[in-house]
Amino acid sequence: MPTRTDESTLSGLFSPTLSVVAPCYNEQDSLSAFVARIEASCIATGCSYEILLVNDGSGDETWERIRALAQGRPGIVGVNLSRNHGHQLAVTAGLSLARGARVLIIDADLQDPPELLGPMMARLDQGYDVVYARRAKRANESRFKLVTAGLFYRVLRRLSDVDIPPDTGDFRLMSRRIVDRLNSMPERDRFIRGMVAWLGGRQSEIVYDREARFAGRTNYTVLKMLRLAVDGITSFSTDPLRAASLLAAIGAVFGVLIAIYALIGFWTGRIVPGWTSQALMTVFFGVGQFACLAIIGAYLGRMYTQLKGRPLFLIDEVVVSPDTEKREEEHAGGAQRESSRVR
Numbered sequence: 001m002p003t004r005t006d007e008s009t010l011s012g013l014f015s016p017t018l019s020v021v022a023p024c025y026n027e028q029d030s031l032s033a034f035v036a037r038i039e040a041s042c043i044a045t046g047c048s049y050e051i052l053l054v055n056d057g058s059g060d061e062t063w064e065r066i067r068a069l070a071q072g073r074p075g076i077v078g079v080n081l082s083r084n085h086g087h088q089l090a091v092t093a094g095l096s097l098a099r100g101a102r103v104l105i106i107d108a109d110l111q112d113p114p115e116l117l118g119p120m121m122a123r124l125d126q127g128y129d130v131v132y133a134r135r136a137k138r139a140n141e142s143r144f145k146l147v148t149a150g151l152f153y154r155v156l157r158r159l160s161d162v163d164i165p166p167d168t169g170d171f172r173l174m175s176r177r178i179v180d181r182l183n184s185m186p187e188r189d190r191f192i193r194g195m196v197a198w199l200g201g202r203q204s205e206i207v208y209d210r211e212a213r214f215a216g217r218t219n220y221t222v223l224k225m226l227r228l229a230v231d232g233i234t235s236f237s238t239d240p241l242r243a244a245s246l247l248a249a250i251g252a253v254f255g256v257l258i259a260i261y262a263l264i265g266f267w268t269g270r271i272v273p274g275w276t277s278q279a280l281m282t283v284f285f286g287v288g289q290f291a292c293l294a295i296i297g298a299y300l301g302r303m304y305t306q307l308k309g310r311p312l313f314l315i316d317e318v319v320v321s322p323d324t325e326k327r328e329e330e331h332a333g334g335a336q337r338e339s340s341r342v343r
Ligand code: UDP
Pocket: 022, 023, 024, 025, 026, 027, 056, 084, 085, 086, 087, 090, 106, 107, 108, 109, 111, 217, 218, 219, 220
């Protein structure tokens, strides 16, 4: 197999039925065990396959090992990113290169069991577009991670209009149609599990026990987790921008009460001189600022959704009766005749 050097080298090759996308960041010790297990799972499906190992700017031997694997074994494609772009963008890069009719996203650290591929393929055979894996149990994850992850998914569901399934990562099998649509979404801050939920179609879940890492330690620092959480919330909800409206409303109610209290004090003379004007000014400017922020938030939210440039809707299927089709054809023929007459 030739060493492939850039994206175009893949385009002339035959398209497999199944693509596997695995982001790898400092996974030198997990790689060979991961490849052995995912390869076995791919072979068990009986489909043609490719395994894209995306090196996300690792600082260890990961890329050297991926390159050796890609050169030595058919079906393995090594992809090297220019630097560390982060998990979501590493997956995005892999998805853009994947050519299979179905695409599996899976972590390279063996926390997602590759053996789930078989049951996932069976689900897609039943006509589903997406099968995502929901975590029932998480082995060896810190209490902190479990609590924060649980809280995040609950807040996100509250805020977002999209039904993003809780306790799922990006471990999922998707049809080509979903992958093409995902690839066409141009947003920069990507929260893939949310974007796939947003796409809709027929989606199904498989519950599994999340295993402990095979080797190494998590690459998701608290900061990266926080960033992903903020990406998730801001990508799928503009509700936080509306916080100013709520504060303005509460401020207005309090403001009126304080103003009445201050004025009564002023007229009855039971007040320190200067207090009334201070109180009125604080109320006026406080409420005014919240109100202005609310107005800006309203416009900003709309600009943000517009700027994301997502398609307005996605059509999965259009069904017409054979009669309608026939009529359409006749009409098209008629229109053609007409246009030739004009000419
Ligand atoms: N990963 C990546 N780039 C990063 C961080 C992580 O490609 O900047 C990969 C990593 O190699 C693994 C997957 O993304 O295959 C999930 O990362 P990790 O296991 O650190 O996250 P966790 O499972 O703890 O949430």
